[in-house]
Amino acid sequence: MVKKPGQRTGRRLMSSESRTAHLCMIPAYVGLVVLTYVPLLAVFGLSLFKWEGVGTPTWVGAANYVRLFTRDPYFIDSVKATVLYALLSVFGSMIWSMVIALLLNRRIPARGFFRAIFYLPYVLPAMAVYLGWSWLYESNFGLFNYILEQFGIKKIMFLGSSSAVLPSLALIAVWLSGNLIVIFLAGLQNVPRVYHEAADIDGANSWQRFWHVTVPCMTPIIFYNILMSLITNLQVVTPALALTNGGPGNSSCFMSYLMYLYAFRNGKLSYACAISFTFFLIIAVFTGILFATSKSWTYYEGGPN
Amino acid sequence: MKKILALVLCLTLVLGLAACGTSSKAETTTASAAETTTAAAAETTTAAAETTAAQESSSGEPVKITYSYWGTPDEAASVQAVADKFNADHPNIQVEVMAIPNEEYTTKLNTMATANELPDCGIMNEAGVLDFADKDLLADISSMYEGADSMPLDCITFKSNGKPVAYSAANEILTLYYNKKMFDAAGLSYPSATEPMSWDEFVETSKKLTLDANGKNATDPKFDANNIKQYGCVVDNWTWQLEVWALSNGGSWFTSDGKTCNINQDATIDSIQKVADLYLKDKVMPYNAGLEDNGIQRSIATGTVAMATGGTWNVGTCLATAKTDEGLEYGVAPLPYMKNKVTICTGGPQVVFSQSKHQAEAMEFIKWYMQEENSWDSLIATGIWMPILEKYYTDESLTHKWVDNPNFPPYDEYKPAVVDYAMNNAKSTCWYYTPHTDEFITYLRSLLGPVWTGEQTAKDAINGGYDALNAILQGN
Numbered sequence: 001m002v003k004k005p006g007q008r009t010g011r012r013l014m015s016s017e018s019r020t021a022h023l024c025m026i027p028a029y030v031g032l033v034v035l036t037y038v039p040l041l042a043v044f045g046l047s048l049f050k051w052e053g054v055g056t057p058t059w060v061g062a063a064n065y066v067r068l069f070t071r072d073p074y075f076i077d078s079v080k081a082t083v084l085y086a087l088l089s090v091f092g093s094m095i096w097s098m099v100i101a102l103l104l105n106r107r108i109p110a111r112g113f114f115r116a117i118f119y120l121p122y123v124l125p126a127m128a129v130y131l132g133w134s135w136l137y138e139s140n141f142g143l144f145n146y147i148l149e150q151f152g153i154k155k156i157m158f159l160g161s162s163s164a165v166l167p168s169l170a171l172i173a174v175w176l177s178g179n180l181i182v183i184f185l186a187g188l189q190n191v192p193r194v195y196h197e198a199a200d201i202d203g204a205n206s207w208q209r210f211w212h213v214t215v216p217c218m219t220p221i222i223f224y225n226i227l228m229s230l231i232t233n234l235q236v237v238t239p240a241l242a243l244t245n246g247g248p249g250n251s252s253c254f255m256s257y258l259m260y261l262y263a264f265r266n267g268k269l270s271y272a273c274a275i276s277f278t279f280f281l282i283i284a285v286f287t288g289i290l291f292a293t294s295k296s297w298t299y300y301e302g303g304p305n
Numbered sequence: 306m307k308k309i310l311a312l313v314l315c316l317t318l319v320l321g322l323a324a325c326g327t328s329s330k331a332e333t334t335t336a337s338a339a340e341t342t343t344a345a346a347a348e349t350t351t352a353a354a355e356t357t358a359a360q361e362s363s364s365g366e367p368v369k370i371t372y373s374y375w376g377t378p379d380e381a382a383s384v385q386a387v388a389d390k391f392n393a394d395h396p397n398i399q400v401e402v403m404a405i406p407n408e409e410y411t412t413k414l415n416t417m418a419t420a421n422e423l424p425d426c427g428i429m430n431e432a433g434v435l436d437f438a439d440k441d442l443l444a445d446i447s448s449m450y451e452g453a454d455s456m457p458l459d460c461i462t463f464k465s466n467g468k469p470v471a472y473s474a475a476n477e478i479l480t481l482y483y484n485k486k487m488f489d490a491a492g493l494s495y496p497s498a499t500e501p502m503s504w505d506e507f508v509e510t511s512k513k514l515t516l517d518a519n520g521k522n523a524t525d526p527k528f529d530a531n532n533i534k535q536y537g538c539v540v541d542n543w544t545w546q547l548e549v550w551a552l553s554n555g556g557s558w559f560t561s562d563g564k565t566c567n568i569n570q571d572a573t574i575d576s577i578q579k580v581a582d583l584y585l586k587d588k589v590m591p592y593n594a595g596l597e598d599n600g601i602q603r604s605i606a607t608g609t610v611a612m613a614t615g616g617t618w619n620v621g622t623c624l625a626t627a628k629t630d631e632g633l634e635y636g637v638a639p640l641p642y643m644k645n646k647v648t649i650c651t652g653g654p655q656v657v658f659s660q661s662k663h664q665a666e667a668m669e670f671i672k673w674y675m676q677e678e679n680s681w682d683s684l685i686a687t688g689i690w691m692p693i694l695e696k697y698y699t700d701e702s703l704t705h706k707w708v709d710n711p712n713f714p715p716y717d718e719y720k721p722a723v724v725d726y727a728m729n730n731a732k733s734t735c736w737y738y739t740p741h742t743d744e745f746i747t748y749l750r751s752l753l754g755p756v757w758t759g760e761q762t763a764k765d766a767i768n769g770g771y772d773a774l775n776a777i778l779q780g781n
Contacts, residue, residue: 073773248754
């Protein structure tokens with residue numbers, strides 16, 4: 001076999017370049033390994049012991065997982081609540097932020113002002129936001145119930161009833177999704193104008209232009225936003241800490257909150273590790289599903305690589 | 306254009322750096338100022354040490370101990386002021402107060418215990434005390450009251466397997482507060498301070514005090530339950546407080562040795578249902594999810610509710626201010642009763658942690674600190690804490706010293722309704738004799754959520770969760 005000299009130098013060049021690249025990325029590797037992979041393994045390792053924070057851990061094998069899946073009084077409710085909340089928030093915030101982004105992308109008066117207003121919730125301190133919403137939602141004298149009362153509608157216990165609490169909390173998450181709006185806006189501005197003009201000439205109306213031009217061009221952005229928002233919302237904990245204490249019943253006992261309860265309130269650290277690891281797998285499954293389906297509905301301008 | 310932008314960026318950077326620079330400089334200044342103060346303080350103590358050196362053979366350096374306290378930095382400063390008095394009298398010990406915000410106190414202590422970094426001593430949340438004792442995190446303080454003229458009340462002594470492990474720093478009981486103007490307006494006589502109302506009387510009175518937008522009360526057939534402007538009562542359903550109704554109805558949560566859970570007995574279930582029915586059936590109580598510890602702030606203190614149950618700390622934490630600032634006229638009476646005239650008592654204890662290297666000194670401080678005089682101005686005279694020593698309840702001159710005070714309701718009301726009731730009718734809350742109560746109560750709270758909304762009966766909720774509740778009590 002004849003060696004092609006050009007190919008060889010090319011490979012050597014690549015390898016020396018990639019060596020430099022890897023060298024430069026050492027801080028990132030170190031961070032990833034020490035701050036992510038090692039703790040992940042440690043959490044898994046610890047979950048096989050019984051350890052309450054003090055004293056020496058004793059080996060119990062899979063006992064923590066067995067308890068979690070068979071006898072834990074919160075676990076099933078917690079998974080249900082977390083997934084339902086995440087789905088509601090993701091769908092809600094995707095639609096909301098897409099609509100707002102479309103509006104903000106038009107030539108409306110005071111556009112900068114509105115962009116700031118819709119982004120603002122995202123940068124407000126979480127505790128203050130939830131406290132504010134708790135006054136709006138208050139079941140006896142809150143603003144929303146006051147308005148309902150003016151229209152003669154029966155009061156709703158937004159945070160007090162197990163059927164209303166998740167939608168109510170998801171609504172706050174939707175309102176908070178200013179970062180998605182910004183990303184969508186950037187995406188909208190990248191949609192090539194020529195496609196719109198071409199569609200215009202072909203006589204497409206604005207809905208058709210949105211559905212057949214804007215949305216396909218936006219699919220990578222939509223995918224990214226769904227992914228980020230799904231992961232963030234599955235990890236939800238603040239509303240439970242700030243507003244509901246996981247209640248009423250277990251209906252807002254999110255998985256991160258459950259983990260917090262066991263680890264820091266009850267001192268059952270190894271058991272909380274088991275929850276944490278299970279939770280990691282659940283998020284991984286959801287992310288996996290999303291990635292697997294994404295190939296069939298996302299379009300990249302460069303085409304499939 | 307580009308040049309201008311670059312200039313602006315540079316300026317921002319410089320300003321940013323400058324800002325950081327100033328602030329760090331400012332920090333250094335404060336730090337050094339603090340150092341100077343401590344140095345000055347240290348000098349004073351050294352001076353004090355020298356004068357008392359004859360009685361103390363302390364070899365130079367005083368022992369430094371840390372005392373942890375829940376509260377804001379401001380509150381901690383007032384606690385530090387008290388600790389400084391101790392420091393001045395005890396040249397061999399130097400106490401420093403560590404402030405931890407109230408809402409994260411337990412979490413923080415748990416974390417510090419794991420890291421083997423607990424302070425030497427501190428106040429604790431009641432619910433975690435026996436768990437800490439089980440994990441050997443508490444030092445032995447059983448000798449604390451040896452030879453004292455008066456002991457703390459027995460019902461506020463934490464016992465692990467019968468042995469005292471901690472004493473509450475304060476006593477608190479649950480009691481009934483009422484709004485006098487609302488009683489006057491309805492033409493009703495005030496609840497008696499000596500004789501508690503029966504539950505039926507309580508519900509009946511509540512109905513007369515619940516008014517709709519047209520001013521009709523809940524006994525009127527035309528009463529509009531969807532448009533209530535004034536509620537007759539609030540029975541606080543903040544979970545641990547519900548134990549009193551179990552005892553009142555002849556039931557209980559645990560057997561008296563604290564080893565078995567018997568919350569599923571009829572009397573206990575019935576007592577929970579009775580509380581829920583105040584909102585669901587009798588329509589005399591506003592809905593409360595039982596998720597927050599603010600029953601009195603939301604009811605009596607806002608002037609929307611005529612009667613409410615709550616802890617005695619409310620006299621100091623919110624009612625005294627409501628009285629002076631908003632002209633609230635409130636009275637106090639013993640809790641209504643179902644079958645037994647009873648209330649429950651509680652209070653966060655001061656403990657010495659076993660991880661401390663200076664347990665003897667820490668106990669000396671705690672023993673000194675728990676004397677009523679040291680928290681008199683800030684906590685007892687303001688009405689937040691009740692004294693722990695029996696003599697304040699039995700010796701009337703001491704009771705007068707404590708209660709004759711503008712922050713309190715009149716002596717004739719407070720003495721029988723609170724002081725005597727605390728002495729004669731109070732039982733320990735479960736965390737004085739049962740471990741794992743924090744986890745137990747958290748789960749019970751989640752079980753009872755649907756009961757308060759009426760989605761589930763108390764019987765179904767308790768029976769459905771009984772196995773899990775009992776497993777929590779057994780620690781698995």
